[in-house]
Amino acid sequence: MTTDSLKTRALPVLTVVAAIIAAWYLAAVLMNAPFQRDLDRRGDVTSTTMEFIGKTLSQPKPIVPAPHQVVVNVFENTFLRKVTSNRSLVYHSWVTLSSTLAGFGMGTVLGILIAVGIVHVKALDRSLMPWIIASQTVPILAIAPMVVVVLSAINVSGLIPKALISTYLSFFPVAVGMVKGLRSPELMHLDLMRTYSASPWQTFWKLRMPAAMPFLFTSMKVAVAASLVGAIVAELPTGAVAGIGSKLLAGSYYSQTIDMWAALIAGSVLAALLVTIVGIGSRLVDRRMGVKPA
Amino acid sequence: MSYLLRSWQGAVALLLCLLALTQLPLLGPEAPLPVGSGATSVILLLIAGGALASFLPIPSAALAAILFVAAHGAAWLLIGSVDGNEGHAGSAFFLLVAASWLLGWRCITVLADIEPNGRAAETVLRLLIPAIFGAWILILWEAGTRGAGVPFILLPPPSAIGERIGNSLPILAADVRQTIFKAVLFGYVVGCAAGFAVAILADRVTFLRRGVLPIANLMSALPIIGVAPIMVMWFGFDWQSKAAVVIVMTFFPMLVNTIAGLGAAGAMERDLMRSYASDYWQTLVKLRLPAAMPFVFNALKINSTLALIGAIVAEFFGTPIVGMGFRISTEIGRMNVDMVWAEIAVAAVIGSVFYGVVALAERATTFWHPSNRGG
Numbered sequence: 001m002t003t004d005s006l007k008t009r010a011l012p013v014l015t016v017v018a019a020i021i022a023a024w025y026l027a028a029v030l031m032n033a034p035f036q037r038d039l040d041r042r043g044d045v046t047s048t049t050m051e052f053i054g055k056t057l058s059q060p061k062p063i064v065p066a067p068h069q070v071v072v073n074v075f076e077n078t079f080l081r082k083v084t085s086n087r088s089l090v091y092h093s094w095v096t097l098s099s100t101l102a103g104f105g106m107g108t109v110l111g112i113l114i115a116v117g118i119v120h121v122k123a124l125d126r127s128l129m130p131w132i133i134a135s136q137t138v139p140i141l142a143i144a145p146m147v148v149v150v151l152s153a154i155n156v157s158g159l160i161p162k163a164l165i166s167t168y169l170s171f172f173p174v175a176v177g178m179v180k181g182l183r184s185p186e187l188m189h190l191d192l193m194r195t196y197s198a199s200p201w202q203t204f205w206k207l208r209m210p211a212a213m214p215f216l217f218t219s220m221k222v223a224v225a226a227s228l229v230g231a232i233v234a235e236l237p238t239g240a241v242a243g244i245g246s247k248l249l250a251g252s253y254y255s256q257t258i259d260m261w262a263a264l265i266a267g268s269v270l271a272a273l274l275v276t277i278v279g280i281g282s283r284l285v286d287r288r289m290g291v292k293p294a
Numbered sequence: 295m296s297y298l299l300r301s302w303q304g305a306v307a308l309l310l311c312l313l314a315l316t317q318l319p320l321l322g323p324e325a326p327l328p329v330g331s332g333a334t335s336v337i338l339l340l341i342a343g344g345a346l347a348s349f350l351p352i353p354s355a356a357l358a359a360i361l362f363v364a365a366h367g368a369a370w371l372l373i374g375s376v377d378g379n380e381g382h383a384g385s386a387f388f389l390l391v392a393a394s395w396l397l398g399w400r401c402i403t404v405l406a407d408i409e410p411n412g413r414a415a416e417t418v419l420r421l422l423i424p425a426i427f428g429a430w431i432l433i434l435w436e437a438g439t440r441g442a443g444v445p446f447i448l449l450p451p452p453s454a455i456g457e458r459i460g461n462s463l464p465i466l467a468a469d470v471r472q473t474i475f476k477a478v479l480f481g482y483v484v485g486c487a488a489g490f491a492v493a494i495l496a497d498r499v500t501f502l503r504r505g506v507l508p509i510a511n512l513m514s515a516l517p518i519i520g521v522a523p524i525m526v527m528w529f530g531f532d533w534q535s536k537a538a539v540v541i542v543m544t545f546f547p548m549l550v551n552t553i554a555g556l557g558a559a560g561a562m563e564r565d566l567m568r569s570y571a572s573d574y575w576q577t578l579v580k581l582r583l584p585a586a587m588p589f590v591f592n593a594l595k596i597n598s599t600l601a602l603i604g605a606i607v608a609e610f611f612g613t614p615i616v617g618m619g620f621r622i623s624t625e626i627g628r629m630n631v632d633m634v635w636a637e638i639a640v641a642a643v644i645g646s647v648f649y650g651v652v653a654l655a656e657r658a659t660t661f662w663h664p665s666n667r668g669g
Binding site: 008009012013014015016017020031063122123125126127128129130131133134136138143149150153154221225228229232233236244245248249251252255257260261263264267268271272275 | 399402403405406407419420423424426427428431447448501502503504505506508509512515516517519520521523524526527528599607610611612622626631634638641642645646649
């Protein structure tokens with residue numbers, strides 16, 4: 001059983017990961033070679049092929065940093081530095097994480113409220129739903145830095161502007177998913193509630209809300225990833241001094257490619273963590289509601 | 295009492311009118327162009343008339359028309375009265391705006407309760423209700439910003455943004471050409487095609503699918519937009535780097551959705567194809583690809599917004615001196631907020647059109663799917 005799942009699951013994934021890393025090394029050597037050749041010619045250094053490859057993989061500001069350079073950078077900036085240090089990835093991740101969570105929380109609440117309104121008020125259903133969809137065709141992410149600048153002009157700065165961007169991005173999946181979920185109880189079940197002479201309030205809490213739970217958690221996974229993206233992009237304007245986004249921007253200004261890749265890795269780890277946490281929450285709620293594992 | 299309950303919006307609107315009567319005049323004492331009592335009484339009469347009509351047992355279509363005229367006429371007059379008097383609106387002004395907004399709400403409620411008996415009527419209603427809603431967002435925005443004199447930098451009124459769009463059409467057109475027609479379209483087509491091709495390949499080779507799918511699922515949750523500065527560093531400042539960002543962003547949603555869609559054909563249909571002795575490619579083209587179309591279009595829709603966002607954000611990291619992202623970041627530096635909003639409005643319209651085209655293509659391609667069959 002275990003060897004079987006190892007063979008069918010882990011082996012293909014590991015193969016693809018190995019292929020990606022190999023391609024990455026190859027790209028690093030090829031992309032960094034011209035600059036290194038230039039350097040060698042100016043310094044009048046002749047080196048064997050192996051030495052040359054070694055040098056392309058250890059440039060301080062390479063075009064494509066080699067995987068081990070990035071790993072070393074991530075390790076140093078995560079574990080070897082004080083958490084409060086300006087160079088610590090933990091510190092920057094924490095700044096981004098706090099506004100992500102604030103925005104995600106507000107977005108989820110807003111999305112649920114909108115969904116409840118849409119399901120219960122017909123006028124809202126007919127008038128609001130098309131605009132909610134249209135609201136997502138606005139590339140709001142593109143003006144995220146502007147929102148931050150404008151809000152800081154009226155002395156609203158720090159966490160709130162970033163959280164607002166995250167809210168805007170995360171309310172949509174939750175609203176759409178919850179509308180679907182709150183409407184998912186079958187007519188039969190709604191009729192049963194009516195024969196019990198349940199009030200709308202009771203129908204909502206005892207039938208619609210539990211039925212919507214799987215939809216809620218599926219859309220929360222999308223929403224939490226979206227709010228992280230929102231927080232990172234909102235950190236791009238020069239006003240922000242901390243966070244993964246500002247680390248990316250600083251890296252791009254000073255050509256610190258290794259730092260940029262490290263920040264990217266930190267963001268990815270954060271995203272994976274957040275999605276996993278929502279997944280665990282979903283499983284806990286499922287167990288609490290007595291859902292049998294499939 | 296039951297008469298009052300017929301339309302609480304009307305009742306509250308009447309109350310607000312009475313309150314406004316005690317707070318007259320409309321504008322504060324320092325307003326440079328005071329509003330005459332004639333215009334004020336017309337506004338009050340319109341709102342009161344609409345509110346009273348909402349209690350009467352008249353046919354819904356007629357009632358909706360009356361409410362429509364009353365609410366929008368009053369709103370139009372109110373906004374007209376603040377012209378030249380920005381920032382001098384008194385509390386009566388805002389009370390009356392709120393009252394006419396309530397009438398607009400009542401109008402939507404009446405319209406939403408109409409059960410149309412024809413196809414055309416239904417289409418009109420389906421477009422009209424959201425249109426009124428959208429119009430009221432603009433009306434409240436305009437009345438709020440101009441009545442209260444909100445600083446221009448914070449939030450310009452929609453009329454100023456519209457004027458700005460009209461005045462700078464050539465600049466906007468150049469930006470759209472650079473960002474949309476070069477970067478977005480190229481990146482979108484290449485990214486989606488690549489995702490689709492890899493999905494077909496992964497479908498053919500089981501080993502590849504098992505290896506790629508978990509990684510692609512992980513990747514589509516990651517903040518891929520962060521590669522923008524790296525791409526700008528690799529491919530230079532011009533549109534190629536933006537197209538590269540768009541390709542990377544659109545690739546994974548397409549890959550994941552297409553792989554999911556290729557598994558959507560039922561076992562029964564596959565057995566049927568096998569009993570016809572059709573080979574892999576015939577099954578793919580005639581059964582599994584059509585069955586995958588709803589998933590593919592889902593990815594195309596997701597990607598239509600992602601592509602716009604990717605191209606604009608990538609322009610923040612360096613561009614030639616044209617492009618929507620460039621314009622947004624430089625004009626905000628010069629505090630020309632109306633130009634920024636003009637770009638946003640253009641981007642929103644293009645995004646909606648893009649989405650609409652994909653949705654229409656979906657209707658034409660997947661007309662057989664339950665979600666499109668309707669009734």
